[in-house]
Amino acid sequence: TGVVTLPPWQGPARTADGHRVILGANVGAPRDTRRAVERGAEGVGLFRTEFCFLDRQSEPGIDDQVAAYREVFAAFPGQKVIVRTLDAGSDKPLPFLTADDEPNPALGVRGFRTARRDGAVLDNQLLAIARAADAESAEVQVMAPMIATVQEAEDFVQRARAAGIPSVGVMIETPSAAMVADELMRVVDFVSIGTNDLSQYTMAADRQSGELAALADPWQPALLRMIRLIGEAGERTATPVGICGESAADPALAPVLVGLGVTSLSMSARAVTAVGTALSALPLSRCRDAAAAACAALDPARARAAAAAVLAG
Numbered sequence: 001t002g003v004v005t006l007p008p009w010q011g012p013a014r015t016a017d018g019h020r021v022i023l024g025a026n027v028g029a030p031r032d033t034r035r036a037v038e039r040g041a042e043g044v045g046l047f048r049t050e051f052c053f054l055d056r057q058s059e060p061g062i063d064d065q066v067a068a069y070r071e072v073f074a075a076f077p078g079q080k081v082i083v084r085t086l087d088a089g090s091d092k093p094l095p096f097l098t099a100d101d102e103p104n105p106a107l108g109v110r111g112f113r114t115a116r117r118d119g120a121v122l123d124n125q126l127l128a129i130a131r132a133a134d135a136e137s138a139e140v141q142v143m144a145p146m147i148a149t150v151q152e153a154e155d156f157v158q159r160a161r162a163a164g165i166p167s168v169g170v171m172i173e174t175p176s177a178a179m180v181a182d183e184l185m186r187v188v189d190f191v192s193i194g195t196n197d198l199s200q201y202t203m204a205a206d207r208q209s210g211e212l213a214a215l216a217d218p219w220q221p222a223l224l225r226m227i228r229l230i231g232e233a234g235e236r237t238a239t240p241v242g243i244c245g246e247s248a249a250d251p252a253l254a255p256v257l258v259g260l261g262v263t264s265l266s267m268s269a270r271a272v273t274a275v276g277t278a279l280s281a282l283p284l285s286r287c288r289d290a291a292a293a294a295c296a297a298l299d300p301a302r303a304r305a306a307a308a309a310v311l312a313g
């Protein structure tokens with residue numbers, strides 16, 4: 001009954017019947033990249049750029065930003081790196097972007113919304129990302145956090161293209177974005193679901209509240225059905241749908257997410273082996289059946305049990 005240690009994952013990840021799933025790493029700072037490479041992650045599915053600048057009192061200069069981004073890009077030659085623009089605010093305040101007088105910071109000016117006040121910070125960042133990508137010949141994609149409307153997505157795409165970045169996506173972490181997923185997918189190249197926030201806003205339960213952790217459970221059928229809406233839109237519009245919230249790191253949940261139509265999973269590097277191993281044992285049809293069973297359940301415990309019963313065969 002000892003702990004089973006799996007050897008580092010040798011990608012690329014596939015289901016037992018060969019359906020490809022990209023397993024990327026979440027990184028927050030250049031120092032995270034070594035472990036991601038060692039653990040066999042296929043590029044970066046979420047580079048949380050705000051973590052590079054948490055201690056700054058003022059906007060980092062373009063050269064400073066280029067240096068930080070180059071360090072991460074250099075670790076993944078020939079692999080995709082999805083860079084998220086600054087997700088300042090709420091649980092990740094940045095002194096130079098975040099107002100400190102908001103009554104409800106999670107519902108306030110955070111993520112892409114900061115560009116309403118000062119679009120120059122976003123435009124400078126996009127320029128720095130494009131320069132760093134050029135310098136490293138890196139395959140870089142950008143995405144914006146906390147998008148709530150199609151208009152915001154259009155604005156972001158325009159800014160990113162103006163900076164010279166060819167592949168542009170948005171995060172889906174608000175229910176409003178999920179409800180207009182088809183229309184969003186017509187303006188972006190890919191979407192990535194942030195289940196930490198999508199859960200928080202779907203369940204109206206603070207992601208940092210221990211007391212409400214049961215509501216924030218990623219196995220909540222309401223959240224799974226929200227993900228299903230997005231997965232189905234992705235299949236209809238042939239748009240890649242990633243997940244980069246903590247839920248992607250659960251080897252029991254990952255097959256369900258793939259069954260809901262998700263095409264890539266990004267997670268902390270230590271989870272890649274377990275998730276890759278779990279997927280490799282299951283045909284896609286079983287993942288789909290497990291997803292249907294979990295969505296039909298009445299609560300997280302029964303969703304887990306229903307999915308596990310299907311996945312056990």
Ligand code: PEP
Binds near residue numbers: 048173193194245
């Ligand atoms: C998320 O919300 O799921 C996400 C990946 O972003 P963050 O946790 O950085 O808000």
Ligand code: MG
Binds near residue numbers: 145173194196197
């Ligand atoms: Mg988020």
